[in-house]
Structure formats: structure tokens, C-alpha cells
Amino acid sequence: QSALTQPPSASGSPGQSVTISCSGTSSDIGGYNFVSWYQQHPGKAPKLMIYEVSKRPSGVPDRFSGSKSGNTASLTVSGLQAEDEADYYCNSYADSNNLGVFGGGTKLTVL
Amino acid sequence: QITLKESGPTLVKPTQTLTLTCTFSGFSLRSTGVGVGWIRQPPGKALEWLALIYWDDDKRYSPSLKSRLTVTKDTSKNQVVLTLTNVDTVDTATYYCAHKNQLTAPDGMDVWGQGTTVAVSS
Numbered sequence: 001q002s003a004l005t006q007p008p009s010a011s012g013s014p015g016q017s018v019t020i021s022c023s024g025t026s027s028d029i030g031g032y033n034f035v036s037w038y039q040q041h042p043g044k045a046p047k048l049m050i051y052e053v054s055k056r057p058s059g060v061p062d063r064f065s066g067s068k069s070g071n072t073a074s075l076t077v078s079g080l081q082a083e084d085e086a087d088y089y090c091n092s093y094a095d096s097n098n099l100g101v102f103g104g105g106t107k108l109t110v111l
Numbered sequence: 112q113i114t115l116k117e118s119g120p121t122l123v124k125p126t127q128t129l130t131l132t133c134t135f136s137g138f139s140l141r142s143t144g145v146g147v148g149w150i151r152q153p154p155g156k157a158l159e160w161l162a163l164i165y166w167d168d169d170k171r172y173s174p175s176l177k178s179r180l181t182v183t184k185d186t187s188k189n190q191v192v193l194t195l196t197n198v199d200t201v202d203t204a205t206y207y208c209a210h211k212n213q214l215t216a217p218d219g220m221d222v223w224g225q226g227t228t229v230a231v232s233s
Contacts, residue, residue: 048220
């Protein structure tokens, strides 16, 4: 059982926006501004999309944005494109292990 | 350009020890703030943290696997080695190593290897 809770699936049409949630506790998401998001296409390695809640690594389109409220973090993908169809995983620092905890993943489908 | 590549056996028998090597280029594990982590993904399942080693030899382990895991670094060879003892079928997964720089992205693994698939079966 994953420590962070994500919806198993999300979907949207091209051009639309979709938000994926990631719920934790005050010992992980709520306690630290260390939430990251990863995109994973089938058969490929994960790719860092967001770190420190809302920062984007170089090369990540600004269509991807992150936020946090209380114990829940969110990833929003605006202007959906076909290539955004992938699995998305959240991760947060956790004081229980000094390492991090992943969410269960959300499969994003572009209709 | 930072690259990482995992290597090791594709098939391991139950109770054996799994040893995986991450060979990297484009950065040094002597540099302040740099770390290499190991993450695995069972077929069709979520990512799972295993271990992380930093430039100063600080080591972090998944609490649930800590008794079975060891991570070491060889800075002269640009390698990080992960060992997992007493493997079981539930350890069947794709194992990834990834780069981290605390100074630029404190909580993000910004470059990943392609992953290596390991099956545990008798």
C-alpha cells in the first residue's frame, strides 16, 4: 500500500486542463515543501516534471504546474496534448524514513 | 550530459543475493550535494524507494527493506552498487538508479537510468 493516495485514473480532451491530486499527511506532504511529480510513459523511465511543490526543471513545458494545500498536493496539466498521456507519480519527503514516499500513480488518458 | 545505466542479473533464485551496479557519467559523487538513488517498480505497480547515497557517504534506506539492503559507492569507478539479500518473488521488478543534486532540486531525482528488469524465480 502506497503512503500517498492518488486517483488511479484521470482524463481530459486535447486542449483541456486536468488536475491530479496526491493526498498525504502532516508527516509528509503537509509538513514539507518537498513534493515532486514524475511522468512515466509505458516502458520508459520516469521523468521529473515538478520539484519543491511547484518548480519546473529546465525543458519541462509551463503547461505543467504544481501546488499544495494542507496535506494534499496537485499537478495540473493545461492545454492537454496527446503526448501527455502517461502515468504520473507524486513523491514527498517523509519524516518517517528520510527518503521519500511515492503515490500509487495516476494514469492520465487524453481522450 | 548526465547519464546512468543499471546492470546486473536478469534472473535470480529465491534466497539469493541480488547485486546491481549503477554506472554513471557527467557528474562526480565527490561533489557537494550530489546523490544517487535506487527505485524499483514491480510489473504494473507503483514506484518504490529503496535507497539513496550522498557524496558524503550519507546513506538512506527504505525502512521496510533496510535489513536486506546495502548501498555503496566507488567514486573512482563512477559506480554505485546496491545489494538486496534473501530475495523473494515479490522482489521481481524493474530497478532504476537516478541522480540527485540537493543544491538544484533538493527533492527531485532529475536524471534516471533506463532501468534493469530482474525476475526472481526458481
